[in-house]
Amino acid sequence: MKQVVWTIAGSDSGGGAGIQADIKAMQSFGVHGCTAITALTAQNSLGVEALNPISTEVIESQLLALEHDMKAAVIKIGMLANVQQIQLVSEHIKHYQSTWSVPPLVVYDPVAIASSGDLLTEEDTVSAIKECLLPLVDVITPNTHETQLLTGVYLIGPSAVREAAAKLQSWGAKAVVIKGGHWDYPSGYCIDYCIDGSTDGGSEYWLGNEKIQTPHSHGTGCSMASVIAACLAKQYPLKDAFILAKAYINQGLKAAVRYGEGIGPVAQTCFPENLDDYPQVIEAGSWLADELDFDAPNEFTMAAGFPACESKQLGLYAVVDTVDWLEKCLAQGIKTVQLRMKQGTERELDDAVAAAVMLGKKYDGHVYINDHWQLAIKHGAYGVHLGQEDLLEANLVAIKEAGLRLGLSTHGFYEMLRAHNYRPSYMAFGAIYPTTTKDMTGQIQGLEKLKHFVPLMSDYPTVAIGGIDLARASEVAATGVGSVAVVRAITEASDYQQAIAELQMAINSDG
Template identity: 50%
Template sequence: MQTRPVVWTIAGSDSGGGAGIQADLLTFHDLGVHGCSAITANTAQNTLTVAAINPLPESALQSQLDALLSDLPPLAIKIGLLANTAQVHIVADFLRGLRAQGCQVPVVYDPVAVASSGASMTEGSTGAAVVSELLPLCDVLTPNRVELEWLASAEVDSAGDILIAAKKLAGANEIALAVTGGHFDIEPGTTADLLCVPGETGITSDWLIGRKIDTRDTHGTGCTYSSAVAAILAQGYPLKDACVVANAYVRRGLRLGNSSQIGEGPGPVGHCGWPNELQDFPEVLVAGSERAKHYATFDAAAAENYAAEFVQPDTTRLGLYPVVETVEWIEKLAREGVRTLQLRIKNPGDDLREQIERAVAIGRKFDLRLFINDYWQLAIECGAYGVHLGQEDLQAADLQAIQRAGLKLGISTHGFFEMLYAWQYRPSYLATGAIYATNTKDMSGQLQGPRKLARMATLLPDYPLVAIGGINVERAPDVAASGVGSIAVVTAITQAPDYQAAVTQLRAVIE
C-alpha cells in the first residue's frame, strides 16, 4: 500500500549533483514524498561552470512520461529545465492529456533559463513557446529576477517593477507566481520573495521577507524551492502555506548546509529536513507597517489602525477554552472553574450591549480571561478582558484603539501563512484551525490535522497557542500532544449530555 505521495520532476540532470533532478529528488525525499524523474537534458556542469547542455531526444522524454503515468501517477508535478521548444510542446501536450483524463494535479514550473554562473540554459525561441503553451497549463510559477524579466519581456529593477511584472504574468495566465528574491536587494541585508495569487476578487500580493544568509553554498536554491512547493502541495497543503514552508526549507538549507568541501565554486544548498524553527520562516509583510514603504505596498488607511505588541495574558497556556453563544453559559462554566472563555454571539439583537456588559461583569466576578468575539468597539466600551478577531477583521478593526484600551487580542489563523501574517501583530494569542471538520462552519479547505498543528506549534513553543475546530473528548489527547497550551471547543461542551463531565474530562487532558 502506497504510503507516500508520488511527485514528479521533469527537469535536467546536473552532473555536479547540486541542482536539477538531483536537488529535486533530495528535496522530495527530505519532505516525505516519493520522487520520480523524467530527464530533459544531461548537462555537463560542476560548481564553476556549465560546460554543455545535451537535450534528450523527443522520443526519450516522451517515453519517460508515458512509463511513469502507467504505474506511478503523480499528486504533483515540478517542471524545471526545458531545453528547447520541442520539449515545451511535448510537456504541454502531456499536461493537456492529463487534464483530458480528469487528472487535476498541481503543476509547479521553475522556468530555468540562465544558470547562476550566467550560462544560457535554453534555445532563444523557448521563451515564447513557454508563455503561449506552457504557462496556461501550470498552477505555480517560481521565477527569479532574471527569469521574470525573460518571461515578462521587461526590465525589473525595483520592488514596484517586480509587482507590475508578476501581476501581469499572473493575470494573463491565471497562474500563481512566487518570485524568488535571491537575485536582488530591496533592503540591505534581506531577501524578499513576492507571492502573487489570482482569486475571485483579483490578484493578492504578499512579500515574504527574510534575513540574508551569508553563505556561498547557494547552488540549486531555485530547483530546491520549486520542488519543495510541489512536495508540500502533494501533501494537501494550501498554496500559500506550501510557499512559506518551501521558503523556510531553503533558508534552513542555506543556514545549516555545509558544502565547503564540495568543489571550488558555490556548493549546493543543504537539504536539512522539515523547517521547525521560526528563524527560518519569512516575515509576511503587513501593508500598514512602515516597512511596506520599501516594497511598493504601503497602505496609508491601514497604517492609521495598525498596531503591534499587545498585552500578554497571565500564562502562555490558556487551558480549556470554551466558545459559547450566551451569557448563561459563561456563568455556568465559570462556576465549574473554567477560566478562559469566549462569547461569540452569531445573531445579535437589540440587547447586544447589555449581554456584553453582563458577560464582562461575570468575568470580573470570577476572574475570567473572557474574550469578546468580533465586537471590539463594545468590548472596549464595556471594559472587557480581551477581544478575538478573524483575519478579515484585522483590516477593519481599530487595532490602535484596542491596544490603547489595554485589551488582550486573539487572532484566528488557518495554516502557516496566516499564522506568520498574524504573528506580525504580536497578539496576545494565536488560534489555529480547523483541526478537524466541524458542524459550526464549512472549513473543508482549511483543515489542519494534529500533524500540521504540531509543526506549527514547534515554531512558537513559548507563546499562547489555541487549537480549535471539531475537537471533542476523544480527539483532545492527540491535539494536546501537539504542544499547544489551549484547546477551544464549541459543541463538545454545549451539546454534551453532561456538560460538567465533559469539562472535567477536557480539563484533565489539556492540564
C-alpha cells in the same frame, strides 16, 4: 501511501540543482519524487561545461511509464532544453489534465540562468513557453532574471513586479511566485512575491528577510519550486507552500557547504522548525512595507506587543454564543471563555458584553469577546479575539491602549507568521478537524500541522480549535498545545457538567 510528485527536469552532474535537488527537497517534505530527465548537463561548482538534451522519444518513454503506474498529484517542470521538448511535455500535460480522474497541478520553474550565470536553454524557447506551456501551468516560479527574460519587464520596484506577474498570468499561469534572491531591493534584503489567481479576486503575498550572506546558493530555485510542489501535493494552500519553501531555502543557505572550487549547493535539510528561518510577512504598517512604498488601507492602525496572558497554559477554553452558557462554563471552573455572538441588535450585544465582563469578574475568569472590540473596550473586557479578516478593520492601537489582551485566529503557516507580526497575547490554530460551526473548506490543519505550529510559536500561549470533542481532546493536548478550545463538545452534551469534567481531565492528563 505518500503523495507522488514528478519532476521533469535536467540532471546536474554536480548534484546541486536539477533533479538531484528536486528529489532531496521533495523527500524533506515527505512526498515521493519520480523523474523524467530532459537533459544531461556536464557541470560542476565552477559552471556548466556541456548541455546534452535527451531525445523526445526517451522523454516520452519515461512519461508513459510513470503515467501507467505512478500518477502524480503535482508535476514540477524544470529545464526544457528546446522547443521540441516544450511541445512534447505540453501535449502530455494537456492529456493528463483532460483525462485523469484527479488532474495534476503543474509547477513550472523556468530554468533559464543558473546561479553561476550560465545560459541553460536555447533562445528560441521563450515563445514556445508562452504559447504551449504557460496556459497549462498552475504556478510559475521564475527568479528575477527569468522573469525579465520572459516578460521584458525590468524589476525596479514593487509595481514592476506586479506588472511582470500580470503578464505571466495573461499568458495562462494561474499563480506566480517571483523569487527575489537576485533582487537587492531594499538593499540588504531578499523580497519574494506571490500572486494567487485561484482565489476570489486574486490574492498577493509578499515575504522578506535579510539576505543570507553565502556564495553557496546553487540549486535554490529548483529546491524552492520542488518544496512548493511537495506542499501542494499535501494539499497545503499556495500561501503556506510559499512561506514554507522560503523558510526551507533560508535554512539551507545557512547550512550550505562548499564542494569544489566554485559555488556550492544550498543544503537540503528538513522541514523548517526554527522561527528564525521564516521570512517576515510584509503588510501595511511594517517598516519593510514602508520601504516598498505599500499603500496602507484607510483607517488602518498597526499595533504590536499586546499584554501577556497570566500563563501559557490556558487549559480548556470554552467558546459559547450566549451569556447563559458563559456563566455555566465559568461556574464549572473553566478559566478561559469566549463570547462569540454573531447576531443581535446593538442593544442586545451591548448588554451581553457588559454581562459577560461582570461574570468574568464574579468567577475570576478570563472572558474574551469575539469581534466586538469596541464593546470589549467600552466594558473593560479581559480580552478580544479577532480573525485575520478583522486586522485591517479593528483599531488595534485602541485595543492595546485599553490594556486588552488580543487573541488571533490563524489557518496555516502564512497566517501564523502574519499573526506573529502583531505579537498577540495568544494564537489560535484551526480548524484542527472538520467542524459544523463554520465552513472551513480548505482550512483543515490536522494534527500533523499542529505539531509544527506549537514549537514554532512557543513564545505564545497556543490554542487548538475546530471539531475537537472528548474523543479527540487527549491527542490534541498531546501535541503540547497550551489550550484546547471547544464549542459543541460542551453546549451539545447531554450532561454539560460531566462533559466539562471529562474534557478537563483529558486535557490536563496529556497537556
